[in-house]
Amino acid sequence: MLPDESASCATAGTPALACNDRRVARVLRHVLRDLTMRATCASAARVAGLDRAYFSKLFRGVMCMSFTEWNASVRIAEAKRLLRELDLSITAVSASVGYDDVTTFERVFKRLEGVCPREHRRRIARRPVNQTPNAESATPNAETRRALRY
Numbered sequence: 001m002l003p004d005e006s007a008s009c010a011t012a013g014t015p016a017l018a019c020n021d022r023r024v025a026r027v028l029r030h031v032l033r034d035l036t037m038r039a040t041c042a043s044a045a046r047v048a049g050l051d052r053a054y055f056s057k058l059f060r061g062v063m064c065m066s067f068t069e070w071n072a073s074v075r076i077a078e079a080k081r082l083l084r085e086l087d088l089s090i091t092a093v094s095a096s097v098g099y100d101d102v103t104t105f106e107r108v109f110k111r112l113e114g115v116c117p118r119e120h121r122r123r124i125a126r127r128p129v130n131q132t133p134n135a136e137s138a139t140p141n142a143e144t145r146r147a148l149r150y
Helices: 022-033 041-048 052-063 067-085 090-096 102-113 117-126 142-149
Strands: none
Touching: 022 041, 022 052, 022 067, 041 052, 041 067, 052 067, 067 090, 067 102, 067 117, 090 102, 090 117, 102 117
16 A cells, blocks of 8 residues: 655655654665665565556655656765765765766766756865864964964
């Protein structure tokens, strides 16, 4: 039995444990366990123990998006994190999130984010870093006093 359409939908960022269907939650945990292995709808249906067509309908009802959309959004979110936090090549990031073909990865990334991965990385690098004031910068010393006088 499918949940009614008015039920609250989970989002791509929602942990698998928050999912209200145990079969879909099992698939979410399975996919999130290893993002280097790109799951298909058919393989996800097997993990859930359901027919592919039924699983697809169930997943859409629970998550308010298709399995393919969710799968891509999770992988691109992880790719954005890797681009922000690590100095990996685009090819390495692509492989880390389950895309063997970097061209496919770049196409999916651009479709979801509006920019290619390289441009996304450039934009992140240009953002000003919010600096937390420390004792040295907050306390005037001889140099800063001299600079303020002139």
